[in-house]
Amino acid sequence: MMKRILKKITIIVLAIIGLAIAFYFLFTNFYPSFGGDVSKARKLVYQKSPQFKQGIFHNSKAVPKDLNFSETLKLSYTFLTTNVPNGRPKKDLKVHKLDSAAVANYTKEARLVWYGHSTFLVQLKGKTILLDPMLGQVAAPHPLLGENRFNKSFPLAVEKLGTIDAVLFSHDHYDHLDYETILKIKDKTKRFYVPLGLGVHLEAWGVPKDRITELDWWQETQLEELTLVCTPAQHFSGRKFNTTRSTLWSSWVIQSKDENIYFSGDSGYASHFKEIGEKYGPFDIALMECGQYDKMWPDIHMMPEETAQAGIDIKARKIMPIHWAGFKLALHDWTDPVTRLKIAADKLNLPVLTPELGTEIIVKDSINTTTNWWKGL
Template sequence: MIGVLISIGVLIVAYLIFTSYYPSFGGDISKERQKSYTKSEQFENGAFKNKKPVPKDLSFTETLSLAYKFFTTNVPNGRPKADLAVRKLDSTAVADYNNKTRMVWFGHSSFLLQIEGLNILIDPMFGKVAAPHNLLGAERFNKEMPIAVEKLPQIDAVIFSHDHYDHLDYETILKIKDKVNHYFVPLGVGAHLEAWGVASDKITELDWWEETSLNELKFVCTPAQHFSGRKFNNRQSTLWSSWVIKSPNENIYFSGDSGYASHFKEIGNKYGPFDLALLECGQYNQMWSDIHMMPEETAQAGLDLKANKIMPIHWAGFKLALHSWTDPIIRVKAKALELNLNVITPIIGENIVVKDSLNNYINWWEGL
């Protein structure tokens, strides 16, 4: 028994040292910062919360049990048979692009948006693993990117939805921060960026329903039903969100991560209809469906938002759940067909013209 207690004590001390000094865990929210968040309806008793009382706080034993199940369950077709091929982009053509508003998908939930002469990154995560260290997670499905991070053009703005590792990546920030003009994030996420060397005057933090602008673009920080935290002792210390990106000609919605709830209809009524809705569809399970939509709910969310077409995201990047890697796209397409909802399924790196009425995307995942 003494040996067991000593081992547990050593592990706890090692964890505390690791999280205190390893930079990828990001920043902590100061008392002064917390005080400023008390004005938010989402902030209560030192933490951010959803409108509904989710997610359920797991006990230490429940957390260990869930982790054990995740790492020991054999998932048939959990990963593609080989690295996913991507469409490569010419860096000069990207830098000189001046045509219809387009997006380029990097897999999972990361995008380059080229709109109104501006270059915008959405949840850029170009790291190998969705974890604080490369040894703590499985590698992403696509080793190559459509364009090397170093060859990206000057970035006018970066938008983040929340601070989880598959969306906010330390190594990515180090690579892009010198070419980014400004960051737009939910409340608290700026603390991580500042810890990684981003100047505070280059960061705008927003609460749900707050709006800001960049040239002719309007950015709206809108609700999501999720959670936050980069280590055990700072859960819910920063806010999570979805985003509306509106130009004089286009209206785009980005869901971030979210369980299905009434906020989709509320956003659709207030800011819809949308030309394109980028909707989470992957890394789900009935055990945590309150914070990650099931594929059928993704399709319904598209209707709630009054979207002309949807693109399933949060899949084809990492294995973070116990479903096959193609289950999300198969199920959401089946439900969308039933609901008469248009779904686009581009290959990683393929041009996505936001207002293109054609849907000539292939089922590229079949057989992989």
């Protein structure tokens, strides 16, 4: 009798697992937000890259450690069940609004406008550029799979943006590359610049291949009088369990004859910051990852103190913390990144900008008028 019961239970459990696996493959293969897959033909091309080995991309150091299925489940369980005091602001973040005509006709000195997390509007030398434009409400493949972002509105709705000269992406994670955002900007964007492999997602979402430029680390390209450099980062990629590290991740350098900007993307602390600083610094401003860190994943995201040191390594005249004030993707207090960073940067005599969402950041400005606007929220 007991054997028959155990047999039935085993059959039911296996059936549930089988249904879950079948649902996962149907969901990931037919739901468009997962993007495209790197073909065998593209992999042959990527073999020329020093970063591409055994069919996937690698960091210069042997990180991160690949988690097995049970480790992945344990990490997911910890994240989903841990209560984080002050993990989110008490109310939606204030957003300063931009005038669409003023943005379209902007011809003054180089400036940045922060949209929260890692998204920026950049205007310099008559060009309008977006960095990691993630304008969705949830950093996940489906709205039911994540928490809403900290701001409901944006400085300027993407629908009101005019022609976009260039879009730069650092990697393909959901808090940086968003399907719905691409649908809104693809027809008004002249060119997309991405690290190797990421173009497969854009192509899957209808972006013509001839408007996508894929670059490896240390490769440069010109956008008229601007130089764009795809520079290293220590991170990983993947939009599905079976596509981890199938596309490359990067940071970016944006240079004109007058301005020099660094955008870190996502990265753990490593020697590449000094290498980039030696080759392309000093920078007028460095937009530095500072948020979504944890001792469980120390190699792929920096602790705030490391962010400050990376700012010194990169030879930045001033830094701005990014990858915070957008989403709850880790287990720390939502203001912990900026609070700790300011303390660490002060010890290093490194200026830190902390603008509210939507306020203008002049690239060459040496006067810091930003406030601790997050206090009490």
